[in-house]
Amino acid sequence: MSADQTLAFDPDCHIFSGCGFPAPGLHTFMYEPIATVGGIDITKPMLLAVLGSIVVVGFFWAAFNKPKLIPGKMQMVGEAGYDFVRRGIVYEIIGKKDGEKYVPFMVSLFFFVWIMNLWSIIPLAQFPVTSLIAFPAGLALIVYVMWISLTFKKHGFVGGWKNIVGYDKSLGAILPMVVVLEFFSNLLIRPFTHAVRLFANMFAGHLLIVMFSLATWYLMNGLGFVYAGASFVMVLVMTAFELFIQAVQAYVFVLLACSYVQGALSEHH
């Protein structure tokens, strides 16, 4: 990476002015520390993460701190969100009886992930925190630990392993193959894909928005203005699309977490 490319954004760089397109890349996802607190370099994504949790807590505080039998506007919206995760995801996947215990976790997870994704299109923030693998990885890790501990708690040591590797005598000859596959799939690959699915979606989405935004600016010179217009339309389209994807990915992340918990609780894999 040469010195002029390290500058992610140069306001004077336009097409037909002898300047190359400052394409976004991995460096788009790297931030200089804003401050250092207790030996930790605080970057913008970290700040957004904390801010996001404050937003979520703040919203639910406003909605549910003093709930009323006849709800106000905030409470109504909060109840709708709460009900969506509770009924729409947890009850659907785990079931009402077993699932009730996990509702608070799943509700927190959904809204936390959603706001982390939402930062992507909120002015000034404009960065999906979940596009940094550390954040989805941390959440996936919690779910993973939860899944394993639940599995062994429910089925005991041997039963737990049987549950994890999908041990089923009726499979006969292909049983060893299934056991090996399930072992890798469930124990090693699944937490990875769980985190990466969210990360990659947000990473790609952010990359697209940044690329079209940069291109819009870059093309604003001479004949390039025509293309700049098209590029700007793409920015709008991608922003709208991201709004949709952010919700979908939060939903999928929680849906998978629920299905893992359900797998741990079920008798047969």
Added chain:
Amino acid sequence: MNALLLAQAEEPQPPLIPHLDELVIGLIAFVIVFGFLAKKLLPNINKVLDERREAIEGGIEKAESAQIEAQSVLEQYKAQLAEARHEAARLRQEATEQGTAIIQEMKAEGQRQREEIIAAGHTQIEADRKAASASLRQDVGKLATDLAGKLVGESLEDTARQSRTIDRFLDELEEKAEAVR
């Protein structure tokens, strides 16, 4: 714009290697959310949701009981109405029967009175006729005697013979009348 500037010296990290600081901050941020929601806010709303469900169920129960009561009252009214109708019909029937009976009685009474009056009339007429006939017989006897006395020129009044003669004459007259009738 500073935020978008890349640190000159720093090479981009492979994107799939988690940054430990970020991991910790992310976990802390999530735990904050989870803590507030799980310990305070969601129990809050659950309580209210339960209360609301109970209130709605209570309302439904109340409505149901009111409906049941209304139904029973309606049935009661209907029963009463039917009873009243029945009573009215019974009374009407009774009145009709009584009226008929009274009319019958009156008719019978009228008949009886009529017959009585007629019988009394007959008796009276008979008695009058007898009295008239007796008196006539006497008067006619007296007149005939007087006439005969005047004609003869002497009084025949006190003689038993005379009276026997008159009676005999009258009996003959009666017999003649009987024979004519």
